[in-house]
Amino acid sequence: MLPTFRWTTFDLNNWLPPGWQQDVAAAAEAADVRAFPRTPVISRESQEVQEIARGRVHADQVSHHLPWLVKAYRNELLELASEVSSEPVRAAEDDRYGVVLNVQRGAGMRFECHVDSNPLTGLLFCTDHAAGGELVIANDHEARGVAEVDRNCSVIRPHAGHLIFFDARQYPHYARVLTAESETRIVAVMNFYTKSCPESTRPRELNKHLYGDN
Ligand SMILES: [Fe+2]
Numbered sequence: 001m002l003p004t005f006r007w008t009t010f011d012l013n014n015w016l017p018p019g020w021q022q023d024v025a026a027a028a029e030a031a032d033v034r035a036f037p038r039t040p041v042i043s044r045e046s047q048e049v050q051e052i053a054r055g056r057v058h059a060d061q062v063s064h065h066l067p068w069l070v071k072a073y074r075n076e077l078l079e080l081a082s083e084v085s086s087e088p089v090r091a092a093e094d095d096r097y098g099v100v101l102n103v104q105r106g107a108g109m110r111f112e113c114h115v116d117s118n119p120l121t122g123l124l125f126c127t128d129h130a131a132g133g134e135l136v137i138a139n140d141h142e143a144r145g146v147a148e149v150d151r152n153c154s155v156i157r158p159h160a161g162h163l164i165f166f167d168a169r170q171y172p173h174y175a176r177v178l179t180a181e182s183e184t185r186i187v188a189v190m191n192f193y194t195k196s197c198p199e200s201t202r203p204r205e206l207n208k209h210l211y212g213d214n
Helices: 020-028 059-065 067-074 076-084 145-151 204-211
Strands: 007-011 032-037 051-057 089-091 099-105 111-114 120-125 135-138 153-156 162-166 173-175 184-194
Touching: 020 051, 020 059, 020 067, 020 099, 020 184, 051 059, 051 111, 059 067, 059 099, 067 076, 067 099, 076 089, 076 120, 076 162, 076 184, 111 145, 135 145, 145 153, 145 173
Parallel strands: none
Antiparallel strands: 007 162, 032 051, 051 099, 089 184, 099 184, 111 173, 120 162, 120 184, 135 153, 135 173
C-alpha cells in the first residue's frame, strides 16, 4: 500500500522564547497522570484495551503556566498552520481544547491510539528521545490497536522545538512508550479548524466524555 499520510515540520528552536523548555517542564509537573478510559468516537484501540495510563496538562492549566504558548497558538502558530492548509484556518474558540500538553513519564505510559476529529493538528515536541516516544501513524485507515498500526506506518521521532502539522482524521495514530523510567515526554497538542471542517463539527460525545457537557 502506497503511504499517503504526510506532515509538515517547522523548526522553531530559534524562535521560541528563552527557557521555553524549562517552562514547559515546570508546567508538566502539574499534569493529571492516571489511567484514562478509552475515548468515545475517536478511539482506535483494540477491543481489549479499556484504559491507557498517561498525563495531561489541561488547557486552563496551560493558559495559566504557559501564556506565551497560548498566545503563539492564536497568532504566529496559526499563521504557520495557514501556510500548510489550502483553506482558511482558525484556532479553537473553546479554551478547553485549544492547547493541551500530553505527558508520558517512565516506560509504562503511551498515548491512546485514535483518529483526530479536527482537520489540522499541530504538535510542538518539547523533549528529545533517542528511542521510544515516537508518534506512529497508520497508513491503513482500518487499523485497530497498536499492533495493526505498527504493521504499516509512518514513524516520527520527537525533536524538541519541532512543530509538525498534519491531518489525521483518517489515520489511526498513537505515541509509543518511552524506553527508560527516568524519561519524560512532553508534547503540546494544538487543535485547528478549517472552513470545510469547522469547530462546530467536533463530536458532542467527546466534550461530554472529557468535560461532562450535556
Ligand atoms: Fe491525534
